[in-house]
Amino acid sequence: MNSTPVLHVENVDLVREGNPILREVSLTVRAGEHWALLGANGAGKSTLLSLLGAFAHPTRGTVEVLGHRLGRVDMRELRSHVGHVDPKHAPRSPLTVWQVVLTGLTNTAEWVPRWGPTAEQVALAERLIGLLGLSDRRDARWPTLSQGERGRALIARALMPSPRLLLLDEPATGLDVAGREQFLERIDILQRTYPDLASVLVTHHLEELPPGTTHVMLLRDGCCLAAGPADEVLTSDQVSKCFDHPIRIVRADGRWSVRAGGPDRSRVG
Numbered sequence: 001m002n003s004t005p006v007l008h009v010e011n012v013d014l015v016r017e018g019n020p021i022l023r024e025v026s027l028t029v030r031a032g033e034h035w036a037l038l039g040a041n042g043a044g045k046s047t048l049l050s051l052l053g054a055f056a057h058p059t060r061g062t063v064e065v066l067g068h069r070l071g072r073v074d075m076r077e078l079r080s081h082v083g084h085v086d087p088k089h090a091p092r093s094p095l096t097v098w099q100v101v102l103t104g105l106t107n108t109a110e111w112v113p114r115w116g117p118t119a120e121q122v123a124l125a126e127r128l129i130g131l132l133g134l135s136d137r138r139d140a141r142w143p144t145l146s147q148g149e150r151g152r153a154l155i156a157r158a159l160m161p162s163p164r165l166l167l168l169d170e171p172a173t174g175l176d177v178a179g180r181e182q183f184l185e186r187i188d189i190l191q192r193t194y195p196d197l198a199s200v201l202v203t204h205h206l207e208e209l210p211p212g213t214t215h216v217m218l219l220r221d222g223c224c225l226a227a228g229p230a231d232e233v234l235t236s237d238q239v240s241k242c243f244d245h246p247i248r249i250v251r252a253d254g255r256w257s258v259r260a261g262g263p264d265r266s267r268v269g
């Protein structure tokens with residue numbers, strides 16, 4: 001296994017229009033780790049993800065993505081090796097699921113004219129479509145897909161170049177309960193199928209954390225409040241501080257959820 005961290009962020013500050021957005025943030029992500037960035041609206045999660053995806057440079061500090069230091073590398077080239085699931089991605093023409101997934105190889109929103117995948121690439125696309133639970137929607141066109149199906153198609157698309165890193169920005173936002181559970185089930189299958197894949201997922205809802213989440217960073221006002229193994233970081237105390245609200249964390253069947261803080265009323269009979 002490659003021992004270079006997949007991501008290494010050291011003492012990063014990011015200032016935009018004179019405002020500090022990230023302050024002294026450090027993070028190391030290794031192969032096989034599944035991180036969640038958790039924090040309230042405006043905490044800086046998406047901004048940090050944009051650094052990890054080589055979409056932005058830090059103002060101070062260093063960011064290494066797949067062993068390459070931002071500022072010393074062709075960002076566009078580097079991005080092609082990162083599986084970045086952009087929820088706003090949308091092809092303009094009504095591509096099928098199969099086509100959308102294959103555009104992950106050309107890194108384009110549209111099907112590239114005169115480009116054709118190899119037999120191995122087609123086989124990989126079919127395998128990923130199956131892994132994401134979309135085999136029966138393989139030929140369905142983008143405009144006819146549900147939001148959950150689109151999200152899962154985009155994950156399959158991001159995995160086409162066989163990246164070592166998958167970045168997911170609020171992947172379960174807007175999904176109904178069934179859609180969220182299907183998404184979590186597929187993430188679980190994915191993590192078991194690709195044990196070396198590392199991922200970083202942004203969310204503000206603990207209910208949306210995949211059970212395979214190994215590590216968590218709590219962000220508040222651009223600062224890292226806590227970072228480390230999920231069970232050490234996701235305590236009622238720390239999450240309450242992160243969201244500036246009394247919260248009680250409940251862990252059941254490998255999943256996390258929250259209740260309003262205060263006494264545990266479930267035992268009052």
Ligand SMILES: Nc1ncnc2c1ncn2[C@@H]1O[C@H](COP(=O)(O)OP(=O)(O)OP(=O)(O)O)[C@@H](O)[C@H]1O
Pocket residue numbers: 016017019021039040041042043044045046047048204
């Ligand atoms: N281009 C920009 N210029 C100035 N301020 C920005 C810019 N982009 C983001 N911000 C500010 O930086 C802060 C962090 O934004 P960011 O989107 O990273 O937070 P977030 O934790 O992802 O929030 P949310 O959960 O609402 O998506 C916010 O206060 C936002 O207004």
